Amino acid sequence: MSTTAGLRADGVTVRFGTKPSGGRTAADRAAVDRVSFSVDEGEIVAILGPSGCGKSTLLRVIAGLEQASSGTVSWNGEDLQNRPPESRGFGLMFQDHALFPHRNVADNVAFGLKMQGLAAADRERRVHTMLGLVDLAGYDDRRIDTLSGGEAQRVALARALAPSPQLLMLDEPLGSLDRALRDRLAIEIRTVLKSLGQAAVHVTHDQDEAFTVADRVLIMREGKVVADGPPEELWNNPVSKFAAQFLGHPNVVDGEQFGGPVGPAILRTNGLRQLAATEPGALTGTVIEQFFRGDHYKVRFRLDTGIELEALSLAHNELGSQVFFRLAPDAVSPLLRE
């Protein structure tokens, strides 16, 4: 982080103007509020947050499609303030893929190369390489409206990568796809980006996707970055209650009751192991909900203290029956008070 290589955002703030008519709008709050972060060369950073948290706006500022009200964006130490999007050398990939409907697959992928003034033969070679990379060899002459959602996203990825951008930005690239395809493509995107050593910023509201694709994850809330770290670190120690809940931690509790420090804490489900019978120090509760999840059950049970917890179970548990869980001491992580 101390080097100047790669992308650096410093105190980036975006305010959308208040209406001159004086009507009260939400514009008093900045869409992006003093955000600072960096992306090293070859690093994939995911920006994770609910819709409206400002993550896409931040991406558009980096791309040069939106002006920051204050703060700077620089690449390798050079301030990008006065560089229009077309000369930043950054690639961008949208959720709706934004493929040019009047061009076929090959011409879409070749677009950026054409803008660079590459010779036709070199363009063609590069297009072939890129289509091979995204597993669409032979799709050159296909029309855009004949592609499936997944194929269209692959073409969009190939198009964004073809001119070898310094930084690739992906704005909810898998948002319009169904779950299974989304999981598969997220892995593919990471494989492709890593094989090229491509630096990338990946914006998403889906934590599974962020964890799959990224080396490092930023969580945004109401324009601010509230957490920043590698996926495992964030998951194990989400720091804020918002981040914990957003990442899908079901058990936000008072730490003191479970052997941790006083104050809010998470109790990770993988630190709860089910026991056949009770033993000293075990948690005892009554099953109130149970969901079948294929290779396991998700079970909710209520302790005597009235606290409800969620855990994984390999066996079926009758509603209302007693269950016993052992809590691993390191499964409790404190959260900041809000």
Place this chain on the structure above:
Amino acid sequence: MGRLPRRSAAVIPALFVAIFFVYPVGSILWRGIGSANNDRVRQVLSSDAFAGVVWFSLWQAVVSTVLTLLVALPAAYAVARYDVIGRNAFRAIIIVPFVLPTVVVAGAFEAVFARFGLAGLRNTPWAVLLAHVFFNYAVVVRIVGTFWEQLSARPEQAARVLGAGRTQTFLSVTLPRLRPALGSAAAIVFLFTFTSFGVILLLGGPTSATIETEIWRYAVSRIEFDVAAALALLQLVAVVGLVVLTTRTQKSRSVDASGVAASNLRRPRGSQRIFISAVVASAVALLGVPVITLIERSLSVGGGYGLDHYRALGDRVALLPVSPARALTNSLQYAVMAAAIAVAVGTLAALAATGRTKFGRGLDTLLTLPLGTSAVTLGLGILIALDQPPVDFRTRWWIVPVAHALVGIPFVLRGVLPALRGISPGLREVAATLGASPARVFREVDAPLAGRALLVGAAFAFAVSLGEFGATSFVPRRPETTTAPIAIFRLLGQPGDVLRGQAMALSVILMIVTATSALAIERLHKNSDGLL
């Protein structure tokens, strides 16, 4: 996206419309208001004869509208519900009468009356009504038919299951659901027929006069500009009132909640086949017979057939300052120029108005105004306002294509604007991040995607210019600028088979060119729903 450079593109369209439309038409209105205390104007407006003119203007428009609805509704139903071979061809072909020049249609009905011994219909209101139905058949079939097709057939099926008979179902379920489409189709037909000019002048005879033809008569034959201006003002007020009324009622409409069905088309069986045949037969009788008879008449020479009338087009005729062939060449040249002007001005305006801002809407409205203004008012405005320096344009030859372009611009704008707005901003942004400068983005993304709409607009502007009669009849003060519709008008107005034959021949050529451009528009407009 630079907002200011885009907006500055509005300067040329705004100036164009200001000089050639707002100023002339504004002058008329000003003159009309100023003449309110003029004794002569008062005398005309309070005369019984004028009351008769107002009555006839309204009466013929109402009856034309009702007749068109009655005749075209079965066809709208057939198009909406039955999957028949040639359904799309039918939808495409019926648009041809709608774009035909009024003088050509008048010529076609003259031909029908002469050929089938119906001379009694000449110079009667019936001839006017027939021609109006001929013109506006497509308006109803297209607007109502397309709307009907998108309505789910389920509510009707539910009504039948609940015990309603066929007729009862139609009256109590279908008709109310069709009301929005029926309303807008009726409003359009009424507006067209209320301001109809060439048809009334040529087919109605001396006893049929509407406000529109009276404006022309007072301005051109009697040179009483004050009266003409007062009439134009009156007519404009009526038209604006009608437009406001229709947009009001359209706003208060609720959305049909029964949903859009994927397809309600089915193959006709049994008696349904007879119904379809009857629809086709009536369309052929109403739309086909006049067109075919016009062609037949243009070829008929003495007892047999030949191309004599066509050959004679190159000869000078006493009535006309130039040969009919020269008039045709003029028309084609003007039409190309009008289309070019409309494309240039309309595209600039579309670029400037792309943002859905107040500015964009304002520009859009300003440039659409000429479409709602009657042709005669436009012509009169140019005649009386653009005759003094620095705007002494009336005698310039180019005022003709410029006046035609005014009517063509809205077609270009209305086509290109939605196409530009429909381009997802993501496409432009992606192109920018891939290294395309703003100019390059326009060339690589906007131009190809809006190009088809631009061609459609150009073809419309071309067809409109080719057939334009109302405004043109005021403008050319130089004899060599006579256009084909003016030539047809003069030739039809005279007795004598030779001249009529030439009028028919000229009409056929004009018809072929406009029909070709209309069908080209159909081809370009892949998924055309609605009227055009």
